[in-house]
Amino acid sequence: MKTIMVCCGSSMVTSTIAIKKLTEVMKKTGIDAKFVQCKFSEVSGKIESSRPDVIVPTGSLDEKLTAGIPVVRGTSFITGINEKATIDEIIKILSK
């Protein structure tokens, strides 16, 4: 079981869009994953309790806050441009 942390400003709008997309991708690739949805400002507090394998912020998150956990920026899920590169990168990290 992999854990994907998806975060945005409000934990309501853009992160929901990204999770919906990633849920489809995980189903298609057969990766067993669960999601943690939170705000940018909650990331450093939630890392310890949820231990994510990868963090997908929809905006540009400061990597100092992520305790060495790989970060793949998910802005493409919102703009609709170059989604495939983002998806490939996430899958590569999760299948390690």
Next chain:
Amino acid sequence: MQSVINGLNWIAGLGPMVMMPIIMFVIGVALRQKIGSLFRSCILTGVGFAGVNLTINFFIAKVSPSVLAMVQTWGLKTDIMDVGWPARAAATWAFPMAAIVVFVVLGVNIIMLALKLTNCVMVDFWSYNHFIFGAALSWYTSGSIVVALITGGLIAAITFKLADWTQPLCEEAFGIPGVSFPTSNSIGWAPLAWLLNKLYDKIPGFNKIKADPTSIQKRFGVLGEPMVVGSIMGLGIGILGGNSVGDTLIVAMSTATAMVLTPKMMQILMEGLIPFSEGIKDFLNTKFEGNRFHIGIDAALTIANPSVIAVGLLMVPTTILLAAMVPGNRLLPLSDIAYMGMWLAAWPVAFGKGNVIRGYISCIIFTCIMLLISTGMAEIHTQLAISGGFKLADGMKLISTEDAGTHIIEYIFSIINRFFAK
């Protein structure tokens, strides 16, 4: 025209839980969504809406008596309760003309792109709610559907121009290339933020000060978590309202509950809207492709910036003080308090190149204005909320949100449009 109005009134009379799916279905068919998945999404939107209503009504019922008691006991002026931005957004989507405004804005964007008046491709369907809110406000002040729709379109046009102007900053300050933030209640503050920053550059001594955002986040980090802020503020209101120990704890827990559950309900509403946002995104992205264009997305992404978070955290206690001190303010900041400071900090921080002190001072000025706009909008906000199915507790006359007060362009238009009232 009359039969259209009658039809809309009939749909509105069924209540937002039923009306939302119907309106979304109409938009979906127009955007050529598949009927099967469209049907599911529409119902989900209605469910999310009912969920937001349930939690906000719970919050108002449990907490507002203590707010009223606190205001009376201490002779406070802050008698308007802040019920949180999800309530404002949900009531906005339930505005009977929401669907029409969506197409007006989409039309304005396409025409402006075709005539090269803007480079902003507005794919963020969610943020259309701010244009709908602008149209709704002007509908309440002018009573004219035509004025409301024109206003919605004008606000959109102004927002796209502001997005063009600030686009180069987006990559520099927020680290996201190729995008802009045409979210009108964020970008509407950009001109003022720019002006203030020019002013700071001129102040000798002050223009040299720098501040580090990470230490602030370490010290105030807990203020970024709405649940904790909610329980503390609830506790404060319970005590100041003269409740027994037991009732005070109930008020504290009810506030924390609203802070945690409202976003969950909003996520459901949002999930229902995704097919529409995908539809508009695909449509615009295939029509307008190339280097000239930047993609307009939700300004909520600005909040990833560490300086924005730091200023927002400082604003939590500051906003409470300002609410008590600003003459003319009647809003009691509550639900939105952990979020709106960060929201308003975006442009001051961007123009100030991440400077926390500059961001904080600009944010104080913005918050004073925001509080007064929230107070000024309370009457219309309350009407919009009631027609959106929210229930006020006994003795509670007005509600508003900090979020409503961030709609500075919309507010200016609603005042101007009073002159068109019949």
